[in-house]
Amino acid sequence: MSTRSAIVIGAGPTGTTLAIILARRGYRVAVFEKRPDIRRHRVHGGRSINLALMARGVRALEHIGALVDVTVRGVPIRSRAIHTPNGKVVSQPLGRTLNEHVWAVDRNALNAVLLDRAERLPNVQIHFDCQLHDVVLASNDVRVSRRAEGKEDIVHADVILGADGVASTVREVLVRAGSSFTLDKISHGYKELTLPATFTTDYMPEAFHSWPRESFMIFGNPNPDGSMTLTLFLPNEGDLSFARLTGKEAVRGLIADCFPDLVPATSALVADYFSNPIGALGTVKGGPWYHRDKILLVGDAAHAIVPFFGQGMNASLEDCVVLDELLARHSDNWGKVMGDFYESRRPNTDAVAELAMYNYEEIQARVNDAAFRFKRQVEFELMRRYPDRYLSMHVLVMFKQVPYNFARDCLVRQSQLLPTICAGVSDLDSLNWQRVDGLMAHYSNDIDALKVAHGVSTPC
Numbered sequence: 001m002s003t004r005s006a007i008v009i010g011a012g013p014t015g016t017t018l019a020i021i022l023a024r025r026g027y028r029v030a031v032f033e034k035r036p037d038i039r040r041h042r043v044h045g046g047r048s049i050n051l052a053l054m055a056r057g058v059r060a061l062e063h064i065g066a067l068v069d070v071t072v073r074g075v076p077i078r079s080r081a082i083h084t085p086n087g088k089v090v091s092q093p094l095g096r097t098l099n100e101h102v103w104a105v106d107r108n109a110l111n112a113v114l115l116d117r118a119e120r121l122p123n124v125q126i127h128f129d130c131q132l133h134d135v136v137l138a139s140n141d142v143r144v145s146r147r148a149e150g151k152e153d154i155v156h157a158d159v160i161l162g163a164d165g166v167a168s169t170v171r172e173v174l175v176r177a178g179s180s181f182t183l184d185k186i187s188h189g190y191k192e193l194t195l196p197a198t199f200t201t202d203y204m205p206e207a208f209h210s211w212p213r214e215s216f217m218i219f220g221n222p223n224p225d226g227s228m229t230l231t232l233f234l235p236n237e238g239d240l241s242f243a244r245l246t247g248k249e250a251v252r253g254l255i256a257d258c259f260p261d262l263v264p265a266t267s268a269l270v271a272d273y274f275s276n277p278i279g280a281l282g283t284v285k286g287g288p289w290y291h292r293d294k295i296l297l298v299g300d301a302a303h304a305i306v307p308f309f310g311q312g313m314n315a316s317l318e319d320c321v322v323l324d325e326l327l328a329r330h331s332d333n334w335g336k337v338m339g340d341f342y343e344s345r346r347p348n349t350d351a352v353a354e355l356a357m358y359n360y361e362e363i364q365a366r367v368n369d370a371a372f373r374f375k376r377q378v379e380f381e382l383m384r385r386y387p388d389r390y391l392s393m394h395v396l397v398m399f400k401q402v403p404y405n406f407a408r409d410c411l412v413r414q415s416q417l418l419p420t421i422c423a424g425v426s427d428l429d430s431l432n433w434q435r436v437d438g439l440m441a442h443y444s445n446d447i448d449a450l451k452v453a454h455g456v457s458t459p460c
């Protein structure tokens, strides 16, 4: 056990989880968060207020004993409901059985649970309304300002963890020390809208809803009170874009033309459209994520991704567990921990960034496409017939904890296998299963080799 001190910048899901993990390892932990305490000032609008919590996030919350407190406030999600342009709803299972589910959780509720847990530990202090401005690399001194008191402080700790999100200040400090990062923004932005509970009574419960429309889309995550958090993704510029959609009539027209089943909720949605800001979306990639044995980036600060796979927070929470395991393995030798953390996580977070972009493109191009939907059906049939040999990339990412780069490599093989199986066929009954058996034998050999390369032992 260590008696050293740690500063965590940012009290989002990553920062609070890290604070708990470090405090349990015996560190004195000071967390600095630039926003007010969300348990007293509910933050609403702009940032996603509802998050999909999946296997990796579940494991991390279990690891710190917070899972039940979070999931009692969430909604289990077992299927997808795709709302087509003509108002029809197509349902698809999410996992292989109804027991294979994920959770829709309120961001503030999740954060509140983690803050409560962190604050209950005697060696954690959380300072709200306290913004990091800079870190002096030579001394590890941290310059923070306290909004209420209007003054700046210099604080010091043995290690500094940057969990300050996509626009990380700690990342800027690392860039000064020689690291290099890119932030690739995509052409879409997003706005959050709330579909009140009165309009969702006929909606499939326990489902992720989506309204894919090629160049734009809406995602809907259910809330425990029956309402639904909708996220409208639109291009920032162009004919149908946030830049052009600036009048109430135009927004009403978009709903009437493209989202017929949302028409009854038009006035609520239009009001939200004009009161909520447009959020930007992008991918942060680069490194190294650390400076000597002193400063380390974790979560979105190191590897923010686009939200089309619901993995950003899940990957960030997985970071925290990996970090805890490395601290145990290297007896809190941060020099070794930081290097190993970066080397082991970077290939995985690069891979999940690719998978999130793949989903972004797939949703726009193919979700309304009959051939695409048939391929999905075939995948479920393969998982049923060959449970030890085929797991779709979606199942690997959402329900398993195999490395993301293994899931990405499986996707490459699956992208060759599925078109071959589906060529010239449009329904399951017409598939030649003897031929599929032969194709699956080759596929299994490939996957077995990948498993060895990635050190994966679970059946997939």
Ligand SMILES: Cc1cc2nc3c(=O)[nH]c(=O)nc-3n(C[C@H](O)[C@H](O)[C@H](O)COP(=O)(O)OP(=O)(O)OC[C@H]3O[C@@H](n4cnc5c(N)ncnc54)[C@H](O)[C@@H]3O)c2cc1C
Binding pocket: 009, 010, 011, 012, 013, 014, 015, 032, 033, 034, 035, 047, 048, 050, 051, 052, 053, 130, 131, 132, 133, 163, 164, 165, 166, 167, 168, 169, 190, 231, 279, 298, 299, 300, 301, 307, 309, 310, 311, 312, 313, 314, 315, 316
């Ligand atoms: C529209 C949208 C939908 C999403 N949906 C999902 C989903 O369904 N599932 C999923 O897994 N992920 C999702 N994500 C991603 C998820 O929100 C992030 O991956 C997650 O919030 C990362 O957590 P974090 O703690 O690393 O960063 P953040 O949540 O961004 O927290 C960083 C904290 O640091 C604070 N901070 C920043 N700068 C400073 C400073 N200088 N000084 C002090 N404090 C500072 C911030 O105020 C903030 O509280 C979504 C993202 C978006 C944009």
